[in-house]
Amino acid sequence: MTREAVIESSADVVAVRRLVRSAAIEVGLSLIDQTKIITAASELVRNALVYAGRGELRVDVVENGAKRGLRLVVNDEGPGIPDIEQALTDGWTTGTGLGLGLGGSRRLVDEFDLLSKPGQGTTVTVTKWAR
Amino acid sequence: MGELLRDHEEQVVNRWAQSVDAPRDELLELYRAILGAIEQGGGDLADLRGLLTELSRSRARVGYSPAETSKAVFGLKGAFYEIVVADADTEVLRGFIRFARLIDDLGLFTFEAYAEAREKIIMDQAEQLLELSTPVVKLWDGILAVPLIGTLDSARTQVVMEKLLEALVETGAEHAVIDITGVPAVDTQVAQHLLKTVFAARLMGAECVISGIRPQIAHTIVTLGIEFGDIVTKTSLADALAHAFRRSGVQVSGRPATHVTVRAEQA
Amino acid sequence: MDRVPILKLGDLLIVSIQVDLDDQSVLVLQEDLAAAVVSRGAKGVIIDISAVEIVDSFTGRMLATIAAMCRMLDAHAVVVGMRPAVAITLVELGLSLGGVRTALDLEKGVALLNHVGGTAR
Structure with missing residues (x-):
């Protein structure tokens, strides 16, 4: 089942955490993996909110053989990321945060894919598999 | 084809049970499921697959090898071939080829189901080992x-x-x-x-x-x-x-x- | 928006976060707490996060900021009750919260503050 959310305010970030939690429980992620994917979702949608002012999230349950997992796609139409390598470096930020959002989220998930075109926006796709 | 299988059920199943190491009841149930699938035109194999999965699982658990497990299915070909040869009609022989192909598919399916069941057992054991080996x-x-x-x-x-x-x-x-x-x-x-x-x-x-x-x-x-x-x-x-x-x-x-x-x- | 209540016990301030806070509430809590430390002359601040299921970099930064602010205002801050899953996630995220004192629960947090502050009550 696909779940979708639009992020336009910091209250929506809280709603996203709730949404991802229910999906993570449904897929059967362990408590720690739930916490990791929810935290990653929180980081990613906040990034969209901070840098693009608005973002969208899609949550899908995915399967690979006997494995089940959760896939999140966070999409925004913001300024995009000119240097992805740099953006993934801990401590690097053009905003006011800690610069842990992207690099940190990558460590919290099993698969991480970032697609960005300057001026057109950013799409981050992350997947966490149930152990 | 279905007719022939139905008429000689007793004979084929007996022969089958003799040639492979499996209980007759189990084989009879499987035989009827195959018969049912053939009579329906071979479209819906869900029931049959369920049965085969169960067969493979129980064998994987008991420790049969995958070859033994799929041989049990392939054995049906030999048992039925005797009936077909006795009939010696070309139409029946052509039907037997189709039948043999179906059995091949089913045999391979057993193989797959067996491997899957085995993998699950290994995963469970690995998990148990983890639990055992890490006391606080x-x-x-x-x-x-x-x-x-x-x-x-x-x-x-x-x-x-x-x-x-x-x-x-x-x-x-x-x-x-x-x-x-x-x-x-x-x-x-x-x-x-x-x-x-x-x-x-x-x-x-x-x-x-x-x-x-x-x-x-x-x-x-x-x-x-x-x-x-x-x-x-x-x-x-x-x-x-x-x-x-x-x-x-x-x-x-x-x-x-x-x-x-x-x-x-x-x- | 949820406003987190700040309780006073002797020269300690106790904050127990019970709901999933949005960023705005987090910032308000930070300001309220700094104001309360000064107005009530608190020597220690305990932030109980045992009910908190998610701490992301934003909330994590708030905890570090509160601890640093308290130090400047001559008070000690302790974060208590962090859940294992939250701790593992924060480490993985790269947030070690250096400079933030921690304790397993409220009671141990109070004991720690009495110890480090040397507060005679």
Whole structure:
């Protein structure tokens, strides 16, 4: 089942955490993996909110053989990321945060894919598999 | 084709049961399912597949080899061939080719189901092994220990980490000793997991000491360039325990040979 | 928006976060707490996060900021009750919260503050 959310305010970030939690429980992620994917979702949608002012999230349950997992796609139409390598470096930020959002989220998930075109926006796709 | 199978059910199943090592009841049930599928035009194989999966699973569990398991299905071809030869009609022979192809598919399916069932058994066992091999023990009031033995891989270290942190919450222990005396080697990934455990415990308000570091392991860790920073490491579990005693204000005194008195002081 | 209540006990301030806070509430809590430390002359601040299921970099930064602010205002801050899953996630995220004191639960947090502050009550 696909779940979708639009992020336009910091209250929506809280709603996203709730949404991802229910999906993570449904897929059967362990408590720690739930916490990791929810935290990653929180980081990613906040990034969209901070840098693009608005973002969208899609949550899908995915399967690979006997494995089940959760896939999140966070999409925004913001300024995009000119240097992805740099953006993934801990401590690097053009905003006011800690610069842990992207690099940190990558460590919290099993698969991480970032697609960005300057001026057109950013799409981050992350997947966490149930152990 | 279906007609022929139906008419000679008794004979074929008997012959089949003789040629393969399987109970007749099971084969009869399978035979009727195959017959049903053929009479329906071979479109819907869901029931049949369910039956075969069950057969493969039970055989995987008991310890049959995958060849034996699929042979049980292939055996039907031989049993039925005798009937077909006796008939010797070209139309029937053509039907037999189609029938043989179906049986081949089913046999291969059994093989797959068998492999899947086997994999599941292995996974379950690996999980049980993880549970068994990572005990968290209480050394003293407020001091826990995790004696690690054997090769540490990423998955196991992660389980240890989770169990230890949960035990800290449950027992309220503020000190923990991770003892790696029984670990033959430490690689970068395992060292990272150990470090993460110590940092996570700190975030929760507990201190970890890593003990049982042998010279070779110290050498590897330094050579790999892994920073242990201000994490306390000790060569033996006894040293680690003494350290934890000091930190938690427990004093050990007395003549070791005769008796030992232990007194806890309120911090 | 949820406003987190700040309780006073002797010269300690106790904050227990019970709901999933949005960023705005987190910032408000930070300001309220700094104001309360000064107005009530608190020597210690305890932030209980045992009910908190998610701490991301934003909330994590708030905890570090509160601890640093308290130090400047001559008070000690302790974060208590962090759940194992939260701790593992924060470490993985790269947030070690250096400079933030922690304790397993409220009781141990109070004991720690009495110890480090040397507060005679």
